[in-house]
Amino acid sequence: MSTPATKDRKPKKMSPPILTRPFDPNAALAPGVAQRVQELAVRLADGLPMAFTLSEADASIPPHAATEVYLNRGLADALRAVEGRRKSQLGDAGALPVAMLRLLLQLEDADALRAEVELWKVTNTEWPVPLLVTAAPPDVAVRHAVQALGAWIMGVPGLDEADRTTLYERLSRMPLRTVTDTFHPARWNGDNKGHRNLADMAARALEGLELFPGRGPIRRVVSRELTSGRAELTTDPYVALGKGELPAAYVVRLRTKTYPGHPQPLLLLELSRRQWTDNVNTYHGKVTLHAFPQATPARPCPPVVQLEATPHAVRTATAGGDYLGLRKQYRTLPEQPFVDKRLDPRVVSHTPCPVLALVRQGRGVQGGATGALEVDRLVAFATASLALEARGLVPWRGLARVKEPGRKEGQEIEEPFKYLFADFEPTRKQLATGTGAKKIVEKRQEAEAWAAQERARIDAHYGGRYRLLLLHAPGHDNDAREAQHILETILQDHVEVHREVMPEHTSGPRAQLPGNTLMPAPRAELRVAAWTDFLRRPRPACDGVMLVVPKGDGDTANDPVNKRASKVAILRALGVHAQYLRPMEAADERVDGEVDKRAQRDRKRRFDFVRRATRAFQDLAWEAIGMLDPVEDDSGRLSSALGDADRGFVTALTVVSVNKSKKRKNKSSTVPCALRLDLATQRTEANLLLADGSSGWLNLRDATTRLLGNTRKMNFDDRKDAADRRATQDFFQSVLDDLNGRVSSRSPEVVVIDGDTVCPAWPGLYDKHLKLDDLRFEPGEPARSRLQLGWGDLTLVRLRAASDRSPKVLTLGEREVEVLGVRFPTPRWSESETFRLIGGGAPTYLNVGANNNQTVRGMSGHLAVHKHGKDKVTALEPWVKTYATPDPLEVNVLAPGHLPEEAVVHLLSKLRRRYAHYDGWTKLPAPMSFAHVVKDYIPDYDHDFQDGDDESVTESGSD
Secondary structure, three states, X not given: OEOOOOOOOOOOOOOOOOOEOOOOOOOOOOHHHHHXXXXXXXXXXXXXEOEEEEOOOOOOOOOEEEEEEEOOHHHHHHHHHHHHHHHHHHHHHHOOOHHHHHHHHHHHOOOEEEEOOOHHXXXXXXXXXXXXXXXXXXXXXXXXXXXXXXXXXXXXXXXXXXXXXXXXXXHHHOOOEEEEEEEOOOOOOOOHHHHHHHHHHHHHHHOOOOOOOOOOOOEXXXXXXXXXXXXXXXXXXXXXXXXXXXXXXXXXXXXXXXXXXXXXXXXXXXXXXXXXXXXXXXXXXXXXXXXXXXXXOOOOOOOEEEEEEOHHHHHHOOOOHHHHHHHHHOOOOOOOOEEOOEEOHHHHOOOOOOEEEEOEOOOOOOOOOOEOOHHHHHHHHHHHHHHHHOOOEEEOOOEEEEOOOOOOOOOOOOOHHHHHOOOOOOOHHHHHOOOHHHHHHHHHHHHHHHHHXXXXXXXXXXXXXXXXXXXXXXXXXXXXXXXXXXXHHHHHHHEEEEEEEOXXXXXXXXXXXXXXXXXXXXXXXXXXHHHHHHHHOOOOOOOEEEEEOOOOOHHHOOOHHHHHHHHHHHHHHHOOOEEEEOOOOOOOOOOOOOHHHHHHHHHHHHHXXXXXXXXXXXXXXXXXXXXXXXXXXXXXXXXXXXXXXXXXXXXXXXXEEEOOOOOOOOOEEEEEEEEEEEOOOOEEEEEEEEOOEEOOOEEXXXXXXXXXXXXXXXXXXXXXXXXXXXXXXXXXXXXHHHHHHHOEOOEOEEEEEEHHHHOOOOHXXXXXXXXXXXXXXXXXXXXXXXXXXXXXXXXXEEEEOOOOOOOOEEEEEEEEEEEOOEEEEEEEEOOOEEEEEOOOOOOEEEEEOOOOOOOOOOOOOOOOEEEEOOOOEEEEOOOOOOOOOOOEEEEEEEEOOOOOHHHHHHHHHHOOOOOOOOOOOOOOOOOHHHHHHHHHOOOOOOOOOOOOOOOOOOEOOOO
C-alpha cells in the first residue's frame, strides 16, 4: 500500500490520509477468466442471475470442515460469576469487555470465520454457543483460542487481581471443547449450519483472488453471526477517481437464498462499492470501523476485522474494548483512536494495521459509493465461477422470461408540470427539421392538460378546493412564497394557501435545536412542547400542512425524531397530515466566466424546487387518502389486468414496527395493518390492530389519527409468550375471512402478504415451513391447519423485497464492449421485466423494476470501458458516483383464486409504477407501499436507534 498526498481538510470534499492500494498498471484478465466471460456473455440474452447452485458434486471434492470452539464449563461459570459481581457493584459498566476478546480471537487465528459478540451466550450452561468458528484444525484452533483468552484475561482493565488469577487458572487447568462440523457440497442437509458452512466454504474459495482486476486480492471479513448464511469479503481501499471522491473498496457478499418448495438454496453473489473516511461524528447510533492487518509472509491474506464505537466514545475520545484488543496486537497504535470526532491520523495511516470508518449517510460526508456496475459484475462473477466450480457450485440457470402484454420497457416517468414554468427545449434535430416550435406548443398543451386533471381530482376529493397551511422556518419566507406561487400556477383557484412562520425550536437541523444531546424521547417532548401554543391558535381549517424547513449540512442533518414528533403534534392538534419541503438550493457562487453555464445551473436549481414542491404537495394530498396517481400506462386502467372482472380489490397485509432492534429483540410499538385498494376508484382504506382492538376499515387519515397513543408493544420473537403472535394471527384471520366472504368471479380479491414483516408473526409462511396444501399460522399446530380451505376464493400472494432479496440479473445490451483488451457482448441491468423460476416448488416470479434515471455513465467503477458502436468506438471513463440499480421483487403465488398466475403478477407489476411523482418504480406494489404513512405517525421514541439499525450499518452504497 502507498500513502497518498494529504490535502487541507474540507467539510465534504476531504480525502483522509489513509493507506490505499495503488492500481496495478499491468492489470489484465487471466486467460481462463477471459474465456469464462465469453461463455457467460452468451447467456445474457436469456438473463444471467448473479447466483450459484449446488451441482451434483464429484465425490472427490474435499468437504469443508468448520471447528467450533466452546468454553470449558469451569471457565464459563467463573466468567459468569465475575461479571455478575462486577455488575452488582458498577451496573452495566461492570460488563466484561467481550469486544476486546472478539478482536483478540480474530487477530490470533488467521482462519477465523465467525466470532460471538455476546458473553452470556458462550457462558450459558444450558444452550452454549461457540466462542469461535474457524477453519483451523481443532488442535490449532484451541491453541490460538487459549492464547487469545489468556491475553484478554490479563488485559481486562480494572479487573480484580483475585478474579484475574481465578480465571487464568480455570483456563490453564481445563481444555477448551471443540466440535468439528463437516459440510459436503453433494449432501445438503438444510439446517442453519448448512447455510453457514455453504457461505463460509465459498468465501474460503474466493479468498485471495483478484475479482476486480488491478485492485488486488479480496480478503474475508470475520462475521459476527454464528449461524447466518452470509459471508463478506472486501478489497483493500483504493483512491477513487473523481474530484472530491473518498477512498473506496469493492465488497463481495455471499448469501444463501431459499425459495418455497425448492430443496436446495442458491448462493447469491452481491457486489457493491464502499467508501471510507476518518469522520466518526454521528447522531445515529454506533460507528462501524474496519481494521486492515497488513499481509506478511506467514499471513499473505489476513482477514479484515470489525470494530465499533459508540457515540459516547466518539464524544469523549475514549477507546472501546475492541480497540484495546487491537492495541494489544499492534502496540504502536495511539492509546485513544479519536481526535475531535475523527479518527486520529496515526490510526488511519498506521502501516501495520490501518483502521477506517465506513461512510454512513448523515455523518458529515457525502457518500457516492453504490452497487458494482455491469462490467465489474460480469468479470467478478466469471472469476468467482472458476473458483467455486472446484467446490461444487455452478452458475444457476433457473429463470425463464415471462412476456407481459403491452409492456413498455424502461418507460421513463414524465414530468409534465415542468412546462408550466419553462418552455420545452427542442433538440438539434427538431430545430433542424423545423419541428421545434410545434414541439414547444405540444409540451405546453400536455402540461395544461395535466394541471386540469389535478384540479379535477381536487374537485372530486376535496370539494373543489384544497386548503393548505404553509408553514416556514424563520428566514425562509421567500421559499414559502415561491412554493405558494408554484402550487397556485398549477391548481389556480383550486388551492387556498394560508402562510405562517412556524414556531422556533420545532424542526430543522438537530444541532441548532435545544436538547440536541438528549435521548430521543425527551428530545421529542421538547419538540412537541414547542408546537403546543402555536397549534392552539385559532386559524382557518386546513386539509394538510406543508413545512418549509432547511436541512443542515453534514453532521447537523435533520433527524427522524424531530420530524416524527412534529408530524404527530400536527395530526393530534389539527387532524391532518404534514409534509416537509426543503428550501430552494442556494445559488451557485462560482465565477467560471461562462454566462450560459451559470444560467443553466440556475435554471436547474429553480426547477429542482418546482419538482420538489409539486411532489411534496402530491404526497400530502393523495397519500393522506391512499390514492394512486391516474397514470395512463400501456394498458389503461388497472382493472384491465383482471380480465372480465367488473371490479377488483387488492389488500396488503403487513406489520409496521418502530424502534425494533434485531439484536435486542425488544418489545416495540407494532401495528399489524391491512390496506385495501379499490382498483376502480384507486383509493385505499386501512384496518389496523391497535391497543383497543381492530380499527375497522377507515381512510388513511382517520386510521392514523386512531393510532395516536393507541399502539401495542409487541415482540414476535418471544418463545415463551406467544400472545403477540396469536393476537396478530387472529387479526389477519378475521381480515381474510371477511374478504373471502366478499369475493366473486366478477369482483376478485387479491391478497398480498409482506413476507419481510409478516413472517415473524406468521411463522408458517417461512420457506422451511410453507406448504401450499397445508397453510398454517404456526408450524406443527394441528388446531389451525389447512387454512387455505377457508380462503379458497382469494388470490393469495407472498412478497419479499428486503429480508431475503433475490439475485440481480444481467441481460444483453447492444453492441460490444472492450475491457483490458478483451471484447465481449455488452452486459446491462435487467429492468422492467419479469422472470419465472423453473424447477418446481411454489409458483415464484421475480419482478424487476426500472431505474428511470437514465444518466449517461461508464460501465465500470474503476476500469475504462470501450463501447463499440456501428461506426465508432466510445471511451467510457470509470463511474464513481451514485447510481441505483433495481432489485427484483419476489412474488410467490400461494393460491391463484379466480385469476391466472401471470395476470396476478402483471397486476402487481403495474401497481409498482403508478406514481407520477416518484422517480422509478416503488419497491413494493400499492397498497402495501402506503404502510410508510402509518409508520410516520407512530409516536414511539423509546430508543436511540431506528428499525434494527442500532448494531448494523446503513451504508451509502448497496448491492
